[in-house]
Amino acid sequence: MRALLLAALFFVATAVFGIARAGSQFESAAWQEACELSRYSCRSIKPPVVEYDETARMTGLLGYYLLGTRVVFLAVGLKPHAEYAVLVHEMVHYLQYVHAKYDPSVKLEKCFMESEAFSVSDQVAKRLGVPEMIRDGNLLDYGC
Numbered sequence: 492m493r494a495l496l497l498a499a500l501f502f503v504a505t506a507v508f509g510i511a512r513a514g515s516q517f518e519s520a521a522w523q524e525a526c527e528l529s530r531y532s533c534r535s536i537k538p539p540v541v542e543y544d545e546t547a548r549m550t551g552l553l554g555y556y557l558l559g560t561r562v563v564f565l566a567v568g569l570k571p572h573a574e575y576a577v578l579v580h581e582m583v584h585y586l587q588y589v590h591a592k593y594d595p596s597v598k599l600e601k602c603f604m605e606s607e608a609f610s611v612s613d614q615v616a617k618r619l620g621v622p623e624m625i626r627d628g629n630l631l632d633y634g635c
């Protein structure tokens with residue numbers, strides 16, 4: 492009975508707070524989707540490592556890719572579908588870096604990078620029913 496209760500509590504905590512979800516299935520599904528929808532080749536590219544940033548939300552960030560690394564960060568506390576859409580978005584940024592398609596130091600290119608990443612994560616967010624994640628071309632915050 493106690494084990495069942497603990498399991499139930501863990502499930503609720505996982506569903507509500509997004510704890511312990513950086514598992515291989517979650518990440519590999521997001522990686523596959525980032526590759527397919529962005530149309531970047533992922534052949535012989537290692538997927539990024541996913542880590543959680545406990546302070547990200549204080550600065551309003553839901554996730555970010557640490558430029559030049561293999562690490563994407565997710566904010567702690569996102570709901571599962573939102574977390575998944577953010578993860579796909581940040582994985583597209585990782586792919587942009589690996590393929591050296593853009594120069595992020597150029598403001599206009601940063602706009603292109605965000606447009607591309609949001610075009611992918613918007614598709615995911617729409618499918619999963621996460622309306623607050625959908626930008627639909629509204630990229631004013633990103634210098635567009």
Ligand SMILES: [Zn+2]
Nearest residue numbers: 580584605608
């Ligand atoms: Zn972005």
